Amino acid sequence: MTATVVTQRSAAGTGDNAPNNVSIDSTAFSTKLVNDTTPKPCNTSDGSGGAPTSKFLENLKFLGGIAILLVFAPYVIVQVACCTLWEFLDKKTVNMIGLCGWIERKLASTTKHFVRNETDGFIFLEFLWLGVALPAWFFYELYYAYTYGVEYKRIFVYNLFRIGPMYMNFMYVYTLAHKEAHSFSNLFVKPLNTPLKYVFNHWCGLFHGVLPGTFTYSHVYNHHRYDNGELDTITTAYRPRDEIKEWVRYSFDFITQYAANLGTIVSFIQDGRYGFAVGTALSTLWYVAFVSVCYYIQPWFTTLTLIYAFFEGNILLSVVNFVWHAFIDEDDPTNDYVNSMTIVDGLNFTLKEEYHVVHHQYAGAHWTKHEALYEKHAAEYKNCLPTAFTKVNIFEVFGFIVAKDYDKLAEVFYEPLNSQKLSKKEIAAIMKRRLQSHGPLLAQRVGRTHK
Numbered sequence: 001m002t003a004t005v006v007t008q009r010s011a012a013g014t015g016d017n018a019p020n021n022v023s024i025d026s027t028a029f030s031t032k033l034v035n036d037t038t039p040k041p042c043n044t045s046d047g048s049g050g051a052p053t054s055k056f057l058e059n060l061k062f063l064g065g066i067a068i069l070l071v072f073a074p075y076v077i078v079q080v081a082c083c084t085l086w087e088f089l090d091k092k093t094v095n096m097i098g099l100c101g102w103i104e105r106k107l108a109s110t111t112k113h114f115v116r117n118e119t120d121g122f123i124f125l126e127f128l129w130l131g132v133a134l135p136a137w138f139f140y141e142l143y144y145a146y147t148y149g150v151e152y153k154r155i156f157v158y159n160l161f162r163i164g165p166m167y168m169n170f171m172y173v174y175t176l177a178h179k180e181a182h183s184f185s186n187l188f189v190k191p192l193n194t195p196l197k198y199v200f201n202h203w204c205g206l207f208h209g210v211l212p213g214t215f216t217y218s219h220v221y222n223h224h225r226y227d228n229g230e231l232d233t234i235t236t237a238y239r240p241r242d243e244i245k246e247w248v249r250y251s252f253d254f255i256t257q258y259a260a261n262l263g264t265i266v267s268f269i270q271d272g273r274y275g276f277a278v279g280t281a282l283s284t285l286w287y288v289a290f291v292s293v294c295y296y297i298q299p300w301f302t303t304l305t306l307i308y309a310f311f312e313g314n315i316l317l318s319v320v321n322f323v324w325h326a327f328i329d330e331d332d333p334t335n336d337y338v339n340s341m342t343i344v345d346g347l348n349f350t351l352k353e354e355y356h357v358v359h360h361q362y363a364g365a366h367w368t369k370h371e372a373l374y375e376k377h378a379a380e381y382k383n384c385l386p387t388a389f390t391k392v393n394i395f396e397v398f399g400f401i402v403a404k405d406y407d408k409l410a411e412v413f414y415e416p417l418n419s420q421k422l423s424k425k426e427i428a429a430i431m432k433r434r435l436q437s438h439g440p441l442l443a444q445r446v447g448r449t450h451k
Contacts, residue, residue, distance in 0.1 A: 011179070062245060065252035072311040079163055079312065087166035097165060116186055119368055124188055126172050127196065130204040134162060134169070138305065140205055142294060145301035150363075162207065162309070166348060170313065173208040175350050176200040181215035182364045202283070206290055207306065209313030213247050213283030217276050220265035224363050227447030228325045228339060230440065231271075233263045237443035241326040242435040244402040254318035255311070260284070323398045324356050327387040330437040333445040335360060337386035338434065342374065344414050347393040354394075356369055357386075360448065382419035385430055390414040406432045 017298075090096050104111075104122045111121030141158050145151070177200040180187055185198045202212045218233065226232035234254055239246040257263025262285045268277035295302040329338045336357055346354035352370035353359070362373055367386045374381075381388065389397060389412045400408045406428035413427050 002278065050211070056105045058249060061249040061252045064256075065248035065250075068311060068315070069248065072308065072315060075308065076312050077313055079159060080167060083163055083165055083167050086160070087168075097168070106303065113189070114192060115188055117366055117368075119366075120187065123176060126176060127199060127204070128174055130169065130176075130207075131199055135203075135207060137161075141305075141357070142298055142301060145298045150298070150300050150304070152304075154300065157237055159305065159308070162305075163312075167316075168318075169346075170208060171350050172205055173200065173210065174313065174317065175353060175356055176203050177210050177215050178353075179351065179367065181220050199351065203285065206287060206310065209259075209306075209310035211259060211284055213261050213264075213280040213287075214259060216278040216283065217268075218258055218261055220363075221273070221276050222264050222267055224256075224360070227360060228328075229445075229447040230443035231267065232447070233267055234258045234321055235443060235446070236322055236325045237328060237446045238438055238440065240438050241322060242401055242404050242432070242434045247322055247402060249313060250322055251318040251346065254321065255314045259310070259314040259317070318395055319398050323394050323401065326397075326401055326432070326448060327434040328437050328442065329384070329434055330442055332384070333442060335384060337377075337381050337388075338383055339447060340387065340399075342381075342386065342388045342414070343392060343394070343397075344388065344390045346389075347391065347396075349394075357381075381417050385420065385422065385427065386417050387434075388414040388417045401435060404432075406435075 009034075087097070104125060106275060107125065108121045111124045112118035114124040115121055137158060141154060144154065158415075161169075164172075176187075180198060180200045186193065190253050198212070198216060199211060201214075201216050204210075205212070222231075222233050226235070228235050230237070234257070236250065239245070239250060253263075259279050265277050265280050267279065268274070281405070289304065291306050294306060324341050325339060327338055327341070328333055332338065340356040340360050342357050343349070343354040351367040353367075355370040355374050357377075358365065358370045358373045361377070362369075365373060392412050397409070397412075399405075400412075407424065409431045410427035411423040418427070
């Protein structure tokens with residue numbers, strides 16, 4: 001049995017619609033609008049966009065983003081470097097990752113009985129690792145720190161294994177929390193699904209910086225409903241995406257407004273969706289209560305594990321969402337194939353997450369269907385110059401974007417979708433224009449909501 005495909009756009013941003021090639025008069029987007037940084041307006045439910053925030057507030061966001069990066073980014077960089085080195089050495093030596101894959105395949109005939117879709121047997125194994133083994137290790141380390149004091153080497157080793165080789169554990173936690181939210185927690189068979197309902201969001205994620213409610217409410221009912229438009233809490237449309245300082249501001253917004261659920265709660269209240277606001281608030285309180293109890297037991301250990309994990313994960317996720325929705329065509333702002341990214345033969349992805357266009361078209365589709373759904377709309381991809389790259393890692397694309405390396409973006413563009421036979425120079429110019437298109441007028445027209 002496959003996971004149910006969500007079909008209500010209002011609930012999860014899904015649908016079977018291809019772009020309708022709505023043409024927006026380009027004169028509506030002045031040079032000033034395209035090239036100037038426009039502070040994000042306040043969220044409103046009437047579509048007016050509200051009053052622009054002040055330059056003072058924008059500067060505060062920049063300083064807040066810098067402060068977060070100065071405190072947490074050095075350790076994040078060390079973690080990622082160590083995890084990358086771990087993967088490299090593992091491939092040259094014991095091949096632990098390959099062994100895990102072999103075990104997964106050997107147990108597939110058994111584990112398939114625990115999940116709704118028989119191809120998802122690995123999810124049960126991931127639950128045992130992420131939901132049982134790693135939490136048990138955490139609580140042992142918490143006990144050790146409480147009893148004998150904090151030992152930084154032990155914390156470093158714990159955090160290294162928590163994130164995994166090439167951030168594998170981190171990737172699976174966030175991906176499975178994401179999939180679980182879109183399937184409305186229909187990953188496991190009954191009666192197992194009852195005690196494990198939202199286990200990746202409400203339990204496994206606690207140790208990796210996932211706030212309960214972020215995926216189950218904020219992501220599903222805000223981001224997918226407004227699809228990077230003006231009322232999307234994590235919209236990229238108000239800022240040029242090829243400016244590193246704008247990502248710094250965006251990362252502060254992402255962490256405080258989305259990852260911490262604060263902005264989304266306000267947005268739900270403004271929308272009159274009070275049930276979602278209450279659900280998000282209660283989910284957030286569960287996280288706060290859990291961290292508070294651990295902090296009471298051993299403050300410094302909790303800071304270096306749970307609290308650090310929140311900032312670690314969401315610094316990286318702010319990069320991911322910034323890149324997924326980095327390109328906007330000001331002349332066709334509802335175009336699915338431009339507004340979201342596709343990476344064919346992408347590096348270091350899992351469960352077909354690299355087909356992000358498909359995800360926004362069919363948010364509840366099972367991951368095994370993503371490639372087929374991509375092929376289904378092949379003609380629509382070729383009707384424009386889509387945001388499509390090949391054989392790259394999403395963090396590489398981020399580097400190309402903020403370095404303003406438009407030529408490199410053109411170089412890694414997926415050439416089979418270049419139906420107009422544009423030159424690399426022409427592709428680079430289009431990439432630059434789409435990265436720099438931004439502002440409140442554009443934000444009001446971005447996304448599937450306006451089709």
